[in-house]
Amino acid sequence: xxxxxxxxxxxxxxxxxxxxxxxxxxxxxxxxxxxxxxxxxxxxxxxxxxxxxxxxxxxxxxxxxxxxxxxxxxxxxxxxxxxxxxxxxxxxxxxxxxxxxxxxxxxxxxxxxxxxxxxxxxxxxxxxxxxxxxxxxxxxxxxxxxxxxxxxxxxxxxxxxxxxxxxxxxxxxxxxxxxxxxxxxxxxxxxxxxxxxxxxxxxxxxxxxxxxxxxxxxxxxxxxxxxxxxxxxxxxxxxxxxxxxxxxxxxxxxxxxxxxxxxxxxxxxxxxxxxxxxxxxxxxxxxxxxxxxxxxxxxxxxxxxxxxxxxxxxxxxxxxxxxxxxxxxxxxxxxxxxxxxxxxxxxxxxxxxxxx
Amino acid sequence: xxxxxxxxxxxxxxxxxxxxxxxxxxxxxxxxxxxxxxxxxxxxxxxxxxxxxxxxxxxxxxxxxxxxxxxxxxxxxxxxxxxxxxxxxxxxxxxxxxxxxxxxxxxxxxxxxxxxxxxxxxxxxxxxxxxxxxxxxxxxxxxxxxxxxxxxxxxxxxxxxxxxxxxxxxxxxxxxxxxxxxxxxxxxxxxxxxxxxxxxxxxxxxxxxxxxxxxxxxxxxxxxxxxxxxxxxxxxxxxxxxxxxxxxxxxxxxxxxxxxxxxxxxxxxxxxxxxxxxxxxxxxxxxxxxxxxxxxxxxxxxxxxxxxxxxxxxxxxxxxxxxxxxxxxxxxxxxxxxxxxxxxxxxxxxxxxxxx
DNA sequence: TTGTATGCGTTATCAT
DNA sequence: ATGATAACGCATACAA
Numbered sequence: 001x002x003x004x005x006x007x008x009x010x011x012x013x014x015x016x017x018x019x020x021x022x023x024x025x026x027x028x029x030x031x032x033x034x035x036x037x038x039x040x041x042x043x044x045x046x047x048x049x050x051x052x053x054x055x056x057x058x059x060x061x062x063x064x065x066x067x068x069x070x071x072x073x074x075x076x077x078x079x080x081x082x083x084x085x086x087x088x089x090x091x092x093x094x095x096x097x098x099x100x101x102x103x104x105x106x107x108x109x110x111x112x113x114x115x116x117x118x119x120x121x122x123x124x125x126x127x128x129x130x131x132x133x134x135x136x137x138x139x140x141x142x143x144x145x146x147x148x149x150x151x152x153x154x155x156x157x158x159x160x161x162x163x164x165x166x167x168x169x170x171x172x173x174x175x176x177x178x179x180x181x182x183x184x185x186x187x188x189x190x191x192x193x194x195x196x197x198x199x200x201x202x203x204x205x206x207x208x209x210x211x212x213x214x215x216x217x218x219x220x221x222x223x224x225x226x227x228x229x230x231x232x233x234x235x236x237x238x239x240x241x242x243x244x245x246x247x248x249x250x251x252x253x254x255x256x257x258x259x260x261x262x263x264x265x266x267x268x269x270x271x272x273x274x275x276x277x278x279x280x281x282x283x284x285x286x287x288x289x290x291x292x293x294x295x296x297x298x299x300x301x302x303x304x305x306x307x308x309x310x311x312x313x314x315x316x317x318x319x320x321x322x323x324x325x326x327x328x329x330x331x332x333x334x335x336x337x338x339x340x341x342x343x344x345x346x347x348x349x350x351x352x353x354x355x356x
Numbered sequence: 357x358x359x360x361x362x363x364x365x366x367x368x369x370x371x372x373x374x375x376x377x378x379x380x381x382x383x384x385x386x387x388x389x390x391x392x393x394x395x396x397x398x399x400x401x402x403x404x405x406x407x408x409x410x411x412x413x414x415x416x417x418x419x420x421x422x423x424x425x426x427x428x429x430x431x432x433x434x435x436x437x438x439x440x441x442x443x444x445x446x447x448x449x450x451x452x453x454x455x456x457x458x459x460x461x462x463x464x465x466x467x468x469x470x471x472x473x474x475x476x477x478x479x480x481x482x483x484x485x486x487x488x489x490x491x492x493x494x495x496x497x498x499x500x501x502x503x504x505x506x507x508x509x510x511x512x513x514x515x516x517x518x519x520x521x522x523x524x525x526x527x528x529x530x531x532x533x534x535x536x537x538x539x540x541x542x543x544x545x546x547x548x549x550x551x552x553x554x555x556x557x558x559x560x561x562x563x564x565x566x567x568x569x570x571x572x573x574x575x576x577x578x579x580x581x582x583x584x585x586x587x588x589x590x591x592x593x594x595x596x597x598x599x600x601x602x603x604x605x606x607x608x609x610x611x612x613x614x615x616x617x618x619x620x621x622x623x624x625x626x627x628x629x630x631x632x633x634x635x636x637x638x639x640x641x642x643x644x645x646x647x648x649x650x651x652x653x654x655x656x657x658x659x660x661x662x663x664x665x666x667x668x669x670x671x672x673x674x675x676x677x678x679x680x681x682x683x684x685x686x687x688x689x690x691x692x693x694x695x696x697x698x699x700x701x702x703x704x705x706x707x708x709x710x711x712x
Numbered sequence: 713t714t715g716t717a718t719g720c721g722t723t724a725t726c727a728t
Numbered sequence: 729a730t731g732a733t734a735a736c737g738c739a740t741a742c743a744a
Contacts, residue, residue: 001493003721014731019723029729046493048469050406050415051721054736059406061449061470071631075431082452091466093417093449096438110447113404113737114417114470137357137402249635275427276632279605359737370715375739385713407737410720469721 002043011039022047053113061091062302063115063138065107067122068097072274073291077143080295081119088303090116098122101130108134117306119143119298139305139312141298146188153301153312155294155319159189162287162321163196163241164203166269169285169323170239171204173330175267179212179237181226181247190218193243193271212237216247223250231258239267239329245274245286248328252280263330273324283326293319358399367395378403409469417447418658419471419494421463423478424453428630429647433499436651437475444659446472454478457486464490473662475499475654495661495668497654502544509657509668511650511675515545518643518677519552519597520559522625525641525679526595527560529686531623535568535593537582537603546574549599549627568593572603579606587614595623595685601630601642604684608636619686629680639682649675 004022008015013032020028021036039045053059062085066074078094085092093115095107104127108118120131121143128147134140141153148154170178180197183190194213201208211233216222223242230237230251242248248270252262260266262282270277273288297317305312360378364371369388376384377392395401409415418441422430434450441448449471451463460483464474476487477499484503490496497509504510526534536553539546550569557564567589572578579598586593586607598604604626608618616622618638626633629644653673661668 005721015722016724016732017730020730023723027729032729044492046465046468048410048721049466050409050469051736052469052723053406054404054410054721054738055723057736060466070435071431072428075427075434078431078434079426079452082450086451086453091449091451091470093447094434094438095442095447096435097442109402110405112402113406113408114447136400276635279632279635281637360739361737371738372716372740373714376714379739383713388713404737407720408739410722410737411739413720 002040002045004045004047006043007036007040007045010043011036059091059114059116060089061093061115062299062306063108063111063118064092064094065098065104065118065120065122066094066096067099073272076291077121077295080292080297081299082295083292084296084299084303088299090299090303098127101127104130105133108138112137117141117302119295119302122146135311139302139310141302141312141315143294143298144189148316150314151311153298153305153315153317155297155301155317157189157289157294157319158321159192160196160199162271162289162323163193163243164200165196165321165323166271166285166287167197167200167241168203169325170241170267170269170329171200171206173239173267175237175239176204176206177209177212177235177237177239178206179214179230179233179240181214181216181223181230181240181242181251183243183247184217185215187218190243197241216243218244218246220246220250223247223252224254225250227251227254227258231260237266239269242268242270245270245272245277245284248284248286249276249280252284252328263328267329269329277324278326280328282328285326285329286324288322288324290319358396358401360401360403362399363392363396363401366399367392415447415470415472416445417449417471418655418662419464419467419474420448420450421454421460421474421476421478422450422452423455429628432647433477433651436648436653437655438651439648440652440655440659444655446655446659454483457483460486461489464494468493473497473658473668475651475658478502491667495658495666497658497668497671499650499654500545504672506670507667509654509661509671509673511653511657511673513545513645513650513675514677515548516552516555518627518645518679519549519599520556521552521677521679522627522641522643523553523556523597524559525681526597526623526625526685527556527562529595529623531595532560532562533565533568533591533593533595534562535570535586535589535596537570537572537579537586537596537598537607539599539603540573541571543574546599553597572599574600574602576602576606579603579608580610581606583607583610583614587616593622595625598624598626601626601628601633601640604640604642605632605636608640608684619684623685625679625685633680634682636684638684641682641685642680644678644680646675 004015004018008018018036021033082092098104098107117139119141122131135151144156145154182194198208214226214229216226242251248268255262255266262268270284270286273286277284277286301315360371360374364374374392377389438448454460454463473495475497478487491507500512501510538550554564570582570585572582598607604624611618611622618624626640626642629642633640633642657671
């Protein structure tokens, strides 16, 4: 309720002085400063951020545009974003559920004057043009972009090499009929993981068999259904790479229903390393991705641009993915010490940054 | 870069008219309105929200203050908040990781002028006074408050009755030596769940045995450790109520290590119904809480106050908790049809709103 | 229907 | 070291 003017009046100084005090200007007498602080406290004066950012044209806030904030993916990414932002005393304005590109633009528009930069994760293919429009006004960093954009930074996860490594794990164990449950068409993550799968087969001098590439949509249910064509294939696969853990879980249930033993009858490897993965029976071998870091890096790339009021340079970063070997592939080393640090997992195949 | 003045100039009208057009005023000629829209589009004019909220003293944004945004709890609550807010075209400014009360106040201060109301979830006991200070300036709704506050709305989960029902489930199954793994001291949720446990025992004419109330801190590890005193007790318990699922998971591993069969040798019931619960072996019977609704209701209670620019009335709401019976208690009906709607769970004991 | 002018709460540029 | 005062970008009461 009290404004800077009220404080100035009560303290017997000008509003300029009050402003100086609150912004830590050195050019103000210690005694008057003390008086101002005291009066401000008595009047319960809280500076108005909107007014401040109107004059400074800086907001100390970042906007985050997401397609959805369902589940673990979102919460971990957000945690990374929030942590990094808080460190630099930036606030986070979030807006989710943007499937259509008009919605993305609308959300960005409504943030005009409220944020200094934007972190965008667009799911829709059409959103690219939307982002281009946005990037003309804000520094922008893309998370897992489907296409690189000039003037936009980006942070992505190592889908290709992660998948390649996961499947290489299977070939190394001697499997030669390796199936894949694919993710939704048009989804970058899904497509990259598929590329990695194909590459790993080629690396092992194996051809790919279209009959072993089952369609899926990242849902648990689609993983369950994939068991049908998978078990009907002739000759059948001895191992399966699921494009994400959700589908691996579905497949796991289906094979349990069918009386198959994992990994003896079928080896399964997933992608994402969601929390559940280590609790499954058997615990799932899967490609781990550091989502927290995904968010953190996005902020760290965005902030310098925000500070300098320039567009983000061509900073493209790919976060490493790491294969977590548990028991769903019948690895040689299967020991799982339950309460140990990483859930008894054994880490291999650490891939360096920017490796793709 | 273009301001309302630029648009007015280019369209040959006054800034007042442009403002009217953008705010959908009816008192403007269709033709001039069209011209304004077109010019605005050409100039790529995006209204500045900060300036707008400075004059209107409304922001169309809500602030959310959280202690931490770890895991599922956060993501589900946020999803509820975001969904409800978006419906009314409100934005969400979030700020997490506030353990100390000064941090909470600081966060609230920095939101002055940027939000119209606040949703606060304070973990620290001292934060209460902080919230009181905040509530003098903003409409506030508390999530799971440790103490009710005048002028603050609140939404809480049914800890007491949820725990009572969970334990009643055990007594109904014939258990008479029922242990509990408690949550951290000073935590409201934990204390309420403990009260519910005691009440359920009393309901069944059972006394409580301090030796069967093991200390815990909500962590999986503390649940694991609890197995020691639990199995050492003489006579030992036939059932255990864990104050949250995490600890139940820890206990589950410990009993597996000890070679105990669940539920034959020991029945276990948890609280929260986290995603993992249904994937455990055996799937965990637990008290389900609708976190999404928790966030949604907070917004729905807050918004009317924001609209009317008055403090939130004495709206206190308690969301029902529901016992999800799976297989960790040896219920009579154990059928679990894996891919069915609720993960093959069977819902009982639905408790109405405001029931506590 | 449209334009003029004032104010929203700050910061910043000048003087003093 | 401090005080006037002009922006900042917009909404609105009032005048036309």
